[in-house]
Amino acid sequence: MSFFNKFEHKFSKYAIHNLMYYFVVLYAIGFVMSIVNIQIYYEYLALDVPKVLHGQIWRLITWMIYPPSNNILFSALMLWMYFSLGNTLENIWGAFRFNVFMLMGVFFHILAAFILYFGFGLRYAITPDNLNMSILLAFALTFPDMEFFIYFVLRIKAKYLALFYIVIGLYNFIRGNQVTRVTLFLSGLNFIIFFVMTKMWRGITPKRAVQKENKTKIKVPSRTVHKCAVCGRTEKDMPDMEFRYCSKCNGNYEYCAEHLYTHKHIE
Known part of the structure; x- marks a missing residue:
């Protein structure tokens, strides 16, 4: 069992379910505020490092109260x-992993603000735009062949849409200023660290070929680590099968990839 799996096993019960609901509520509040007076955000809520250091610690959270647009239709x-x-993503990954992904993104955005201030002497109001974009990239990595309808007309697969945004991000990183480079670098670093740490790229596509060439091996008796609570198969029976804990079951129940999303949750 990897370090992250042990960490998940121990702390998954503390995961916040339906986390995106709270983020969307913050964005909706930000949209209303932008219509009334956007200066309220910059004066009292934005991530201003000097003001945080002087005790306004609520800014470490309220900076996320920022709308994706001032246009009501586009924002909706x-x-x-x-x-x-x-x-x-929360339903597929589990609440705990999605919590870690989003909270790591929040942390790296805050870190970017502090690096810009102490490293470059810049007071810049970080917004959650890159955090939102990371959700799209994570979705594309999880469901690369899922199709989007751009403006309800143009059909494009998630992997190509993600590639388009990655190219734009690289262009902005090369041509941009310190603010653009620091924020894009840390957003990308957060994305890479999460997927390397969780090994989420393995088994992401449902029909991925997992068969390997048979090799002669000396079997050494060892303790079973993973066991599916439905079919009883272990990593010894299926060496290439991925096992995960379900964050929605009451207790620590582990399932194989075939039953992770189809089992009946234990209450």
């Missing part, structure tokens, strides 16, 4: 998309 569309993508 974006909020619906983020909510749908985030909920889907």
Whole structure:
């Protein structure tokens, strides 16, 4: 069992379920505020490092109260998309892993603000734009062949849409200033660290070929670590099978990839 799996096994009961609901509520509040007076955000809520250091620690959270757009139609569309993508990822990954992904993103955004201030002497109001974009990239990595309808007309697969945004991000990183480079670098670093740490790229596509060439091995008796609570298969029976704990079951129950999303939750 990897370090992250042990960490998940121990702390999964503390995961916040339906996390995207709270993010969308913050964005909705930000949209209303932008209509009334956007200066309220910058004066009292934005991530201003000197003010945080002088005791206004609520800014470490309230900086996320920022709308994706000032246009009501576009904002509503974006909020619906983020909510749908985030909920889907939570259902597939489990609440704990999705919590870690989002909270790591929040941490790296805050870290970017402090690096810009102490490293470059810049006071910049970090917004959650890159955090929202990371949700789309994570969805594309999880469901690369899922199709989006751009403006309800153009059909494009998630992997190509993600590639398009990655190219734009690289261009902005090369041509941008310190603010752009620091924020993009840390957003990308968060994305890479999470997927390396959780090994989520393995078994992401449902029909991925997992068969390997048979090799002659000396079997040494060892203790079974993973066992599916439904079919009873272990990592000895299926060496290539992935096992995960279900964050929605009451207790520590582990399932194989075939039953992780189809089993009946234990209450």
